[in-house]
Amino acid sequence: MDYNKNYIEELFDSEVYRRLGDVEKDRVTRIYLYKLSEMERKHSEIWKEIAISRGIKLGKLKWYHKWKLNFYVIFRKIFGLELTTKLLENGEESDIKKYYELSKSEELSEEERQKMRELSVDEAVHEEIISTVKSKDVSDFVYGISDGLVEVLAATSGLSGAFNIPFLVGISGLIIGASGTLSMAIGAYLSTKSEKEINEHKRRKIEIQKLVDRKEVAKKLSMILTELGIKENIASDISPQLVDVAEDIIAPKVEESPKKSAGVTALSYISGAVIPIIPYLLGIGGLVGVISSYIISGIAIFIVGYLIGLLSSVNPAKKGVEMLSLGILAAIGTHILGLLASYYLHI
Template sequence: MVKTIKIFLPLIAKNRLKKGILERFLNKNEYKLHMDYNKNYLEELFDSEVYKKLADAEKDRLTRIYLYKLSDMEKKHSEVWKEIAEKRGLKLEKLKWYHKLKINFYVFFRKLFGLELTTKLLESGEESDIKKYYELSKSPELSEEEREKMRELSVDEAVHEEIISSVKSKDVSDFVYGISDGLVEVLAATSGLSGAFNVPFLVAISGLIIGASGTLSMAIGAYLSTKSEKEINENKRRKIEIQKLVDRKEVSKRLAGILTELGIKENIALDISPQLVDVAEDIIAPKVEESPKKSAGVTALSYITGAIVPVIPYLIGIGGLLGVISSYLVSGIAIFIVGSLIGLLSSVNPTKKGLEMLTLGISAAIGTHLLGLLASYYLHV
């Protein structure tokens, strides 16, 4: 039920969003227009095909419906551009081989990193599309009817962005952040150890022990955290069920308050809240579906995956300065990739986030390496 609401609420609310949604995405900077009918047509057609391919491969029924809806929306946008171009006697191109290659890349990326990261990557320029269509709605090159269509497309893109932002996958985000933790912590540790010991095998074994220790610690923490969250949630649901038996009116008031906070007018919230009392616990305290064991498993697997990367050069016998450089190189590449993925998850520029994490991770490793050198010098190791 909750998943269905998350998927379709933005579509149901589209008309209510029309008055104010554009202001959320537009700023005072003028958007530079490029009236390239063929380019705009191909971009929309490409997005439509990507969502269709993702939907075809999707197993979850509700998610599949959601993806087909997005595909239809983008297809409608391409048809608008086709109609406008044909009025001007312009011939539009078809998707080329490299477009199809990119489509297959997104399908492959989805298999590796999940739907959330795929849609974030695909829609990383969505805000620019909102601005583009808003500015096109004022273009003198278009007729009044065409400008009205551009306004509708701008609203569509804003609603589209709202739908995309509702796609969340805790497993994917936990896995990415877990890899990041393992990478940075074990890189720093092995860097410090390599400064103290010039034996690759000892550095590798020590790094793996630190990685294993961190994996157990993180897994136990994730298990206890999820278990505690579920217990608190179940306790809250039991209290609501008891309150429903004792005082349904009070539960109705609580529901009305929640609906009002969601933006529903108070008089409407008061009218519909009594009808929702029977499912009050699902609204006030939705079930925590996540399994503590699964959470612990995802955390453990992600952490140890990241922890192994800095150790690889030492495991194959590379020591000394070459070992340090090799470890930094493979870890640096991995940190940048993970940072970019975190950027996508948090709607931050992926390249900027990747470079930021790379700088911080390498800085931590260098600092620890210097400590290792000092330990080696003063302890005569």
């Protein structure tokens, strides 16, 4: 068992959350981050205590740990807190399992095994705290980049097969990207606006129902609570007490702005759309232009796929490879169609 490694890992995690807390503007989130930092610090103290009892000398955080700390702070500023915590907690499930396994280790005393059981519970609590950190804007931005990137890569790949003029391919790609941006932005605006209007209508209806028949509203609340897994008798008992806030339970207020949603969607889509056309706008044509576009787009698709993997709590590397494969296959398919169009239509 590597006592020093376990100690350093917990010490590093404590410092990361402290640094993230230092730059966090939201007061509640900052408190969460400081709590996590303190939790990890206590874990490191437990490992320190165990190591000292065995006469093992412990190390300190080294230069590369400090480099990683700075990396996470910069990553947080670019991609937001949700993605940063997802990246940090990518191996947290294995930590829960690790401490559970250590709680049965013969290398440790009964008292130390009990501490490992407590650490396993702490890591599970840790995971629950992290799951409260959400940022819809960051998620929407990442998915928007993915849409623009893959769609315009496929389109420009097909155009490059049909036309051998790189600037024409680049301008065509820009036009496709611009039209896609407008379409996506309008769709996001209308979708958010519609959701907000429907939600407000529901809230007004509930407010009127509260004035007319509070018992009927209590029944609806009881049904909702039962569907959430609360026992029927308990739901029936507490629902009358929740009637005054019924609209917040049945139809929670939508805070998202339609204009903001449209702006985030537009910016993210065009950011992804620009990447595949860069080589063509630089005048790189032919096979070199196609390969250059595939390479820079492939790198971008993998990164976006990795981030989507983090957001959706699946294997990030696997998700990155999956998106890369599908994106390149789509591009190759449309490129072949472009070549066929050029050959048969004599473009």
